[in-house]
Amino acid sequence: MTTSNNSEALQVVMAYHERSKHHLNRYAAGPEALDWDAQPNPFRAFTGSPQRILPLLTDETAVTFAGLSAATPQPVTLQAVAQFLELSLGLAAWKEYGPDRWALRCNPSSGNLHPTEAYLLAFGVQGISDGLYHYLSRDHLLEQRWYPDAEQYGSGVYIALTSIAWREAWKYGERALRYCQLDIGHAQGALRYAAGTLGWHLRLRGDVDDARLRSLLGLDRSSDFAHAEGEDAELLLEILPADTMFSASTSPAALPGQWRGQANCLDPHPLYQWPVIAETTSASRMPLRTPDPLPPDPWPARKKSGHTAASTLIRRRRSAQRFDPKTVMATDDFFTLLDALLPRSALPWDVWPFTPRIHPILFVHRVEGLSCGLYALPRTTGGETVLRTALNPDFSWQTVAGAPAHLPLRRLYDGDVRSIARTLSCHQAIAADSCFAVVFLAEYADPLQSGAWHYRLLYQEAGLLGQILYLEAEALGLNGTGIGCFFDDAVHETLGIKDHTLQSLYHFTVGHALTDTRISTLPPYAHRELTLTPEKTHEHPLLSAY
Known part of the structure; x- marks a missing residue:
């Protein structure tokens, strides 16, 4: 891409970010009303593909x-x-409330809308014929989209992620692209934890750009999506260790083989169009990427929590709808959670080969032995310099007494910040009733100068951080909830940010969830004993942002 094109792409991405901000006096452009009985089908399927x-x-x-x-x-x-x-992208449960029934998955999603789709490319796997498969989480099955004419192309296993933006745009309008990228980060984390249950590692294939990945997955086969919403290529992960002979940079379209299947239509009667999403998606397409050279771990090995079976903990993860406003979190648990966010070479950070750019700002409400107030956790030395320069010069940056020596936690401000946290997070009580809330600040302007595609990376890193908090909180007997709705520039003003050096991309909150006894919980795959084509299901308004 030429310098001129890079500049144009950057302008498109930054303009999108500005227009998709929520403000105290108005929200980003979105639908004026929602018909819950007509929401998009949450499950993509390919009719005619062998299952x-x-x-x-x-x-x-x-x-x-x-x-x-x-x-x-x-x-x-x-x-x-x-x-x-099953443990990454599969169903964790079904929920019922009155006549409504909806599925929960192991990977969280904004509004439980699930724009993320997954594809498996397998060669030389015992029990699986060589080819490309779409994973249908509803029934925990593979739909074979492509199979080669030759018997063997070597060995190797890959997992690819795509996004269907309309699933998010149906509810969230122009802000949907942000949530799609957060969901990719969540899914990437979910895949890494699930791989860990098998002793596997995952490696991001940066040698496959957007155009090649689209071809690899058949997303450019317009006839296969003739009456359906298209999908945007996101990333390709390789499962390791493997005696890899097949090159994922070679598209099945260039190899002898056959394609099968027609994508289903998720929403036959869309009422709105948000062309800026497609425009920004195009401007931020991923090029070939070289992993950043990362220094040795600057932190000691962390204290692990969670002696429950990994599968049990992964499947019981839920997005809290309400928090007990009286729960006080143990100090050691708080430090353990923050320590999990520091980048290391071990799981799950070994799936993220890029320089960390996201730094948590914490609104601490109820942590034993810790004063209420505003705290910062810079995750790199350079990040701390950026934060100190860009944030309010009156912040104190005090070392926190009792914190582990290696934990770069700093107290910025003492005082009750519950009301502020609630207001900034679109007036949502979960930001104030929790033990603490987080603003994920991104080093924004600087990385974008290296390419508009960094916009996606920033959100994906924030989503990965959210997935870590979800599971680590569960391991401590607590719960989390991601918050995608917040007043962007009001956050920046509160923190003293005056330019685009830093931007808030995601909020999160941790506490003790209160259970809504009106909602029933059912097993995830009981319907497989009866039929593989259950009735259409949908999200209920009781569900929160994540």
């Missing part, structure tokens, strides 16, 4: 959540791939 039903886990995993980094590597087989997909 391979995957086995379900019958027992909980032997490896605990705390032991994920040390799990014994398992061979790549049908059973193992099934476990990998």
Whole structure:
């Protein structure tokens, strides 16, 4: 791409970010009303594709959540791939409230709308024919989209992620692209934790750009999406260790083989159009990427939490709808959660080969032994310099007494910040009733100068941080909720940010969830015993942002 094109793409992306901001006196452009009975189908399927039903886990995993980094590597087989997909992108439960029924998945999603789709490219896997498959989480099965004419192209297993922006735009309008990228980060984290249950590693394939990945996944086959919403290519991960011979940079379209399947239509009667989403998606397409050279771990090995079976903890993760405003969090638990956010070479950060750019600002409400107020956790030395320069010069930057020596936690301001946190997060009580709330600040202007595609990376990193908080909170007997709705520039003004050096991309909150006893919880795959085509289901308004 030429310098001129880079400049134009950057202008498109930054203009999108500005126009998709929420403000105290108005929200970003979105639908004026929602018909909950007409929301898009949450499950993509390909009619006419051969189906391979995957086995379900019958027992909980032997490896605990705390032991994920040390799990014994398992061979790549049908059973193992099934476990990998079930614990990352599969269903965790069904919920019922009155006549409404909706699914929850292991990977969280904004509004439970799930724009993320997954594809498996498998060669030389015991029990799986070579080819490209779409994963249908509703029924935990693979739909074979492409299969080669030749018997063998070598060995290798890859997982690709795509986004269907309309699923988010139906509810959130122009802000939807942000949420799609957060969901990709959540999914990437979910895949890494699930891989850990099998002793596997994942590697991001930066040698596959957007155009090649689209071809690889058949997303450019317009006839296969003739009456359906298209999908945007996001990323490709390689499962390691593997004696990889097949090159993922070679598209199946260039190899002898056959394509099967027609994508289903998710919303036959869309009422709105948001062309800026497609425009910004195009401007931020991923080029070939070289991993950043990362220094050795600057932090000591962290204290692990969670001696529950990893599969149990992963499947019980929920997005809290309400928090108990009286719960006080133990200090050690608070430090343990923050320590999990520091970038290391171990799981799950080994799936993120880029310089960390996201730094948490914490609104602390109820942590034992810690004064209420505003705190910062710069995740790199350079990030701390940026924060100190860009934030309010009156912040104190005090070292927190009792914090682990290596934890770069700094107190900025003492005082009750519950009302501020609630107001900034679109007046949502969960930001104030929790033990603490987080603003994920991104180093924004500087990385974007290296390419508009960094916009996606920033949101994906924020989503990955959110996934860590979700699971680490569960491991401590607490709960989390991602918050995508916040007043962007009001956050910046509160923190003293006067330019685009830093931008708030995502909010999160942790506390003790209160259970809504009106909602019933049902097993995730009981319907497989009856039929593989259950009735259309949809989200209920009681669901929160994540």
